[in-house]
């Protein structure tokens with residue numbers, strides 16, 4: 741029996757995530773599937789396209805995980821965990837994720853692509869009004885700031901162009917004032933509109 745036959749039999753010829761019966765193909769579960777049936781799943785084109793392209797994620801499609809996350813197949817559990825993690829801003833997905841128990845090696849596999857990490861949602865730089873700051877923004881200082889070590893005061897109202905975000909600290913940005921690159925606390929700036 742070849743891999744395709746094994747997967748067809750295991751899945752009863754249905755997408756192992758959403759149970760669709762058309763456009764099925766073998767999907768090798770990243771990051772390093774050896775191509776055997778244990779590390780592959782049978783998926784429909786709709787599921788695999790969204791898994792591969794997060795920007796095409798259709799939230800409603802993934803309610804199918806409500807059923808498929810209970811699969812006994814680790815490769816299916818891994819994909820269910822990754823998609824629920826990606827969708828965890830949705831209350832229902834977060835609820836399912838909390839119910840989804842993976843044994844240790846399966847969880848390690850699920851986490852191996854870094855899904856859920858480096859999520860831009862997780863670190864947000866917010867200005868004094870709660871607006872999200874992004875690299876390249878122009879901000880205005882909302883109070884006089886004594887710049888330690890530089891010997892000058894950055895005046896309230898000063899525009900700082902082309903800021904960059906301090907990646908590991910959501911409370912800080914960097915920008916040039918008086919020709920010097922300084923660290924500024926987000927709470928003392930306002931994003932220019």
Ligand SMILES: [Zn+2]
Pocket residue numbers: 755756757758759760783784785786787788
């Ligand atoms: Zn599917």
